[in-house]
Amino acid sequence: MTEPNASETNPAKPASPLVLRLRRFRRLRRGYYSFLLLAAAYVLSFLLPFLMSDRALVVRHEGTVYFPALWSYPNQIFGYSQSLGLFEDVVYSPATFGVDSVETSTDYRELKERFEKSGGSNFVWLPPFPYSPTEQFLAEGQLRAPDREHWMGTDDRGRDVFVRLAYGFRISMTFALLVTSIAYAFGTLVGSLLGYFSGWVDLVGQRFVEIWGGIPFLYTVIIISAAVGPSFVVLVLILATFGWIGISYYIRGEFYREKAKDYVAAAIATGESNLTIMVRHVLPNALTPIIAFAPFAIVANITTLVALDFLGFGLPAPTPSWGELMKQGRANIREWHLVVFPLLAMFTTLQLIVFIGEAVREAFDPKVYSRMR
Amino acid sequence: MTAYFVRRFLLVVPTFIGVTLIAYTIMRYVPGGPLDQLKMQARAAQAEGGASIGGEAGAIPEEALEAAKKAFHLDKHVVVAYVYWLGDLVTGNLGESYFFQEPVGKLVVERFPISIFFGLTGFVLAYLISVPLGIVKALKHGTSFDFFSSATIFIGYSIPGWAIGTLLLVFFAGGEFYDWFPLGGFRSTSYFELPEFVQSWEDPADVEDDFGRFRWNRLGYLSKVADQLWHTVLPVFCYMMGSFATLTILMKNSLMENIGQDYVRTAFAKGLHPRRVIFLHVLRNSLIPLATGLGRALSIVMAGSYLIELVFNIDGLGMLGFNSIVRRDYAVVMGVLAINTMLTLVGNILSDVLYALIDPRIRFQ
Numbered sequence: 001m002t003e004p005n006a007s008e009t010n011p012a013k014p015a016s017p018l019v020l021r022l023r024r025f026r027r028l029r030r031g032y033y034s035f036l037l038l039a040a041a042y043v044l045s046f047l048l049p050f051l052m053s054d055r056a057l058v059v060r061h062e063g064t065v066y067f068p069a070l071w072s073y074p075n076q077i078f079g080y081s082q083s084l085g086l087f088e089d090v091v092y093s094p095a096t097f098g099v100d101s102v103e104t105s106t107d108y109r110e111l112k113e114r115f116e117k118s119g120g121s122n123f124v125w126l127p128p129f130p131y132s133p134t135e136q137f138l139a140e141g142q143l144r145a146p147d148r149e150h151w152m153g154t155d156d157r158g159r160d161v162f163v164r165l166a167y168g169f170r171i172s173m174t175f176a177l178l179v180t181s182i183a184y185a186f187g188t189l190v191g192s193l194l195g196y197f198s199g200w201v202d203l204v205g206q207r208f209v210e211i212w213g214g215i216p217f218l219y220t221v222i223i224i225s226a227a228v229g230p231s232f233v234v235l236v237l238i239l240a241t242f243g244w245i246g247i248s249y250y251i252r253g254e255f256y257r258e259k260a261k262d263y264v265a266a267a268i269a270t271g272e273s274n275l276t277i278m279v280r281h282v283l284p285n286a287l288t289p290i291i292a293f294a295p296f297a298i299v300a301n302i303t304t305l306v307a308l309d310f311l312g313f314g315l316p317a318p319t320p321s322w323g324e325l326m327k328q329g330r331a332n333i334r335e336w337h338l339v340v341f342p343l344l345a346m347f348t349t350l351q352l353i354v355f356i357g358e359a360v361r362e363a364f365d366p367k368v369y370s371r372m373r
Numbered sequence: 374m375t376a377y378f379v380r381r382f383l384l385v386v387p388t389f390i391g392v393t394l395i396a397y398t399i400m401r402y403v404p405g406g407p408l409d410q411l412k413m414q415a416r417a418a419q420a421e422g423g424a425s426i427g428g429e430a431g432a433i434p435e436e437a438l439e440a441a442k443k444a445f446h447l448d449k450h451v452v453v454a455y456v457y458w459l460g461d462l463v464t465g466n467l468g469e470s471y472f473f474q475e476p477v478g479k480l481v482v483e484r485f486p487i488s489i490f491f492g493l494t495g496f497v498l499a500y501l502i503s504v505p506l507g508i509v510k511a512l513k514h515g516t517s518f519d520f521f522s523s524a525t526i527f528i529g530y531s532i533p534g535w536a537i538g539t540l541l542l543v544f545f546a547g548g549e550f551y552d553w554f555p556l557g558g559f560r561s562t563s564y565f566e567l568p569e570f571v572q573s574w575e576d577p578a579d580v581e582d583d584f585g586r587f588r589w590n591r592l593g594y595l596s597k598v599a600d601q602l603w604h605t606v607l608p609v610f611c612y613m614m615g616s617f618a619t620l621t622i623l624m625k626n627s628l629m630e631n632i633g634q635d636y637v638r639t640a641f642a643k644g645l646h647p648r649r650v651i652f653l654h655v656l657r658n659s660l661i662p663l664a665t666g667l668g669r670a671l672s673i674v675m676a677g678s679y680l681i682e683l684v685f686n687i688d689g690l691g692m693l694g695f696n697s698i699v700r701r702d703y704a705v706v707m708g709v710l711a712i713n714t715m716l717t718l719v720g721n722i723l724s725d726v727l728y729a730l731i732d733p734r735i736r737f738q
Contacts, residue, residue: 207384210384211391211392212395214388214389214714214718215392215396216710216714219396219698219706219713220396220399222698223399223403223706224399224403226698226699227403227404299531303533306536307533307535310536311683329539330539330542333542333543333547333548336543336549336550339539339540339542340540340543343532343536343539343540346531346536347531347532350531350532354527354530
């Protein structure tokens with residue numbers, strides 16, 4: 001396996017263990033490239049409104065330039081009111097009713113066709129994939145098989161599957177990252193308190209942790225979310241309140257072990273406060289499990305969200321979600337694209353995270369396996 | 374050691390009480406409970422009855438409300454009500470289902486065999502495949518066999534079993550592709566659900582009772598086996614996938630770790646045959662971490678995974694629990710939850726007992 005090279009470390013000032021580990025991580029190519037790929041995809045997913053949306057990026061109309069992706073404009077601006085007769089699909093423009101003030105969304109794909117037909121300097125610059133995740137293509141039929149226009153078909157409400165998967169990626173990732181951070185922060189807090197103070201604090205605390213950990217977690221999540229009516233924030237909080245138990249055990253163990261070491265005794269002897277010892281001295285040494293387990297916790301949290309959405313107790317209805325698509329796929333067993341594509345998205349994402357996780361674990365906890373002969 | 378485990382078993386009691394008390398409390402304060410349902414039913418009845426009844430809409434007789442309150446101990450403090458529930462549980466009475474109008478114990482007992490059947494089959498298969506595969510992978514670490522089998526394992530690692538289930542259904546259960554397996558269920562519930570080849574040798578008249586209803590028990594022995602297997606393949610595959618990946622990796626890593634130990638070098642040095650070293654010395658030690666998984670799998674094996682049961686429409690314990698949550702059938706939810714909690718807690722201790730039994734180095738205090 002990879003060993004830190006003596007020539008790489010500066011002899012004058014030895015690199016910190018963290019730097020060494022990160023360097024080792026970068027050398028584990030599969031994990032490192034997975035990390036780069038996933039990070040890039042996640043950052044890119046925040047630009048989704050400009051990549052996949054039914055709102056045009058730039059519209060030029062009669063010499064004025066508009067940015068519909070940033071602001072919404074009423075129809076009339078682009079001259080819908082005059083030429084309505086030519087475009088029968090636009091049934092309800094505000095102008096139809098003689099109302100000028102009501103804002104309504106403009107069909108920019110149509111506007112583009114119109115501008116192109118009429119020629120002139122007007123133009124519409126659409127996003128590369130000009131559909132929004134909640135837009136229903138009912139005229140073209142629901143449950144459409146994949147074709148050139150909708151690469152992965154449409155779902156049972158006529159929404160583009162590809163776009164919903166892409167937005168679902170951002171939501172799943174954000175969700176899992178939030179849950180994991182909150183749960184790990186709390187788990188670290190509890191674990192370090194129990195491990196550091198030990199004694200009766202630990203004895204009583206452990207009982208509570210045990211009870212909390214014994215609650216059948218998905219059951220309770222479903223009960224609560226059936227009652228409260230789940231939103232993104234509520235779900236994050238519920239999952240976080242159940243997700244901290246595993247890591248608290250590890251942190252508690254680490255604190256137990258570290259506490260017995262001489263440097264802690266020395267710190268106590270110099271009169272440092274418990275808080276300083278815990279945060280400044282012990283915690284940095286106990287961080288390995290957090291970093292090593294976080295990727296797998298993220299995998300678990302994404303899976304949980306997909307399962308909850310699949311059961312119908314996840315994020316509220318129009319939210320683009322992988323699990324909800326799979327639920328539709330289970331209900332419409334002939335529509336293979338509703339199952340295959342969400343699974344593919346899930347598999348790819350989780351696989352990348354697992355690769356990252358394995359590399360992180362190897363970089364932070366190198367266990368050199370000897371091979372037979 | 375014995376004292377340790379006795380203490381552990383005694384500690385199950387407070388933990389169990391804590392868990393069920395919390396669940397009981399959550400359930401009690403969640404809207405949509407028995408009273409709300411009663412009111413809703415009354416309102417629905419009122420709507421059906423129309424104006425002929427008159428009176429204020431949604432009103433139910435005060436006595437009925439009181440009776441329901443009494444039945445669910447809603448007129449008492451939560452803790453008192455819980456103690457009543459616990460007392461019933463200890464005497465073996467799990468209460469009565471609101472939805473089925475049947476004792477919860479009966480519902481559970483009916484479904485236990487179904488869940489165990491799938492859970493246990495999948496569990497045994499997972500071990501039967503993972504252990505040899507893990508051994509081979511460890512011995513051939515770094516070869517192309519290791520690499521390509523890892524690719525399959527990765528699928529199991531990152532996609533949960535129930536999700537694979539939906540994929541299997543789409544491809545093999547009469548979607549656009551193959552119609553090899555049924556869409557789900559434990560066994561066929563009518564003659565026409567039977568696999569075609571079974572239909573070809575079973576006469577519908579033979580398997581019907583006097584009222585013309587389908588009776589699975591009247592099928593021939595071979596037909597029973599065929600029909601059961603036919604319904605078993607896909608769900609069991611999903612159960613298997615759930616633990617297959619982790620088990621194989623665990624087996625492989627554990628074996629490789631042991632191969633690096635000094636005693637293995639000694640065994641090789643004194644000229645033992647490699648096969649003897651691996652299977653007699655290394656394997657026995659590497660199986661220890663897998664043994665601990667046996668206990669922790671207890672609740673999945675016995676109570677089933679409700680996700681897999683839902684995907685395959687298997688009327689087992691998991692599905693009963695899930696549907697009861699949806700229906701707010703509290704007695705059933707609490708019953709299933711109590712069983713699940715007990716299985717998990719006992720399973721955890723069982724794991725440690727196994728661990729201590731197998732590995733004499735382990736000493737709990």
